[in-house]
Amino acid sequence: MNLKQLQYFLAVAEEGQMTAAAKRLHVAQPPLSYQIKQLELELGVTLFNRLPQGVTVTEAGKLLVGYAQQLTQLSATAENKVRALAHGITGTINLGTVSSSAGVIPNPALLKWLAQHPDVQLAITEGNTYELLDDLHKRLLDAAVLRTPFNAQHLVCRYFPAERMAAVIPKRYTQFEKRRQLRLSDLATLPLIKYRRFNELFHVAFLEAAVTPTYIMTCDDARTAMHWASHQVGVALVPRSLAETYDGGDVLIRSLADHRFETRLALTTTTEALATPLVAGLMAQFKQAQPLDKFN
Structure with a gap:
């Protein structure tokens, strides 16, 4: 198994056709088909289901796709770094x-x-x-x-x-307009939107403060939490710098007073x-x- 075979394999997997893959790679179809067949023989598996209208990737092929992507990317990175070191x-x-x-x-x-x-x-x-x-x-x-x-x-x-975590609050919660910071107890009755990255941090802090939070949403991207808060769905708990960056003027941004919420x-x-x-x-x-x- 060599790098050229992996590059050919990925092209066929992505294009779904030998003809389209050959055109993309600027090679004739027979050499491409030959390299794919050699790769299958070497691995002892079938990588593609051959159909009249093209090819589909087998389960073994799907497994190889991830490794092939990593190896080809690593090869390109190595080439770039060696050239960069020289120049x-x-x-x-x-x-x-x-x-x-x-x-x-x-x-x-x-x-x-x-x-x-x-x-x-x-x-x-x-x-x-x-x-x-x-x-x-x-x-x-x-x-x-x-x-x-x-x-x-x-x-x-x-x-x-370091920066504080912040509560991004829909403006309907007017009781916080004149507050600069919020305590954990202030969040107890609010519908919270949590950035999954800080699951453990919030769990421990609320537990130690004897406060039971109400989470209505957990997400993997802090910008998503901000988006839902700006639509007045709930209170997002995100790093303050990100809250300031994506503030559209329709929310209140208040730092959390507890120093455990520094990041x-x-x-x-x-x-x-x-x-x-x-x-x-x-x-x-x-x-x-x-x-x-x-x-x-």
């Missing part, structure tokens, strides 16, 4: 970002650095902290902006200042990736991260 600050940075980082990055220092290095490109992968951590360790990402808490062992981190973003990378001038240049810009005092 200095040039190439593509594979950067992961969590949804709740929108209020903090890109920061002015990063934008200035990108303007000074027009040959640098960013390939952004969005996901949650745990997904991006996994991709970092698999070398599929060069760096990632993650939100605490996470296991920082074997990682190089540049932390942004922070971090630009992270591995020691191996940091050895390249490209990633080192990126990490250096975040030593100058803008403070988040306005969000506390």
Whole structure:
């Protein structure tokens, strides 16, 4: 099994036709069919169901798709990094970002650095902290902006200042108009929209405060929580910087007074990736991260 076979396999799987895949790959169909057959013989499985109108991926083929995507991406990343090392600050940075980082990055220092290095490109992968951590360790990402808490062992981190979690409140709750911060007890009777990333944090805090919350929704993206709060469905509990960024003026944003609800973003990378001038240049810009005092 070689890289060319995996690239051919993915093209056929995505196109659903040998003819369309051959056209996409700029090869004749017989060599393509031959490589697919050789791959099947080597693995001892059938990867495609051959039909008059095209092909469908078998269960074995579906399993191979995920591995093939990782291997071809890793190959492209390795090629980019080797060339970047030889030529200095040039190439593509594979950067992961969590949804709740929108209020903090890109920061002015990063934008200035990108303007000074027009040959640098960013390939952004969005996901949650745990997904991006996994991709970092698999070398599929060069760096990632993650939100605490996470296991920082074997990682190089540049932390942004801590910020408070906030309650994003529909304006019909007029009793909070003159309040700057809310206590946990203030949330007891409110319909809460929870960002799944902080399940454990909220569970422990409410338990210790002897407060029984009413959750009406749990979601995987802080922007989704904001969206539902802005439609007056419930009170979203999200990082304050993100709340400020996506505030459309139809909600109240109030920090949570309990210091257990502090969180922070971090630009992270591995020691191996940091050895390249490209990633080192990126990490250096975040030593100058803008403070988040306005969000506390």
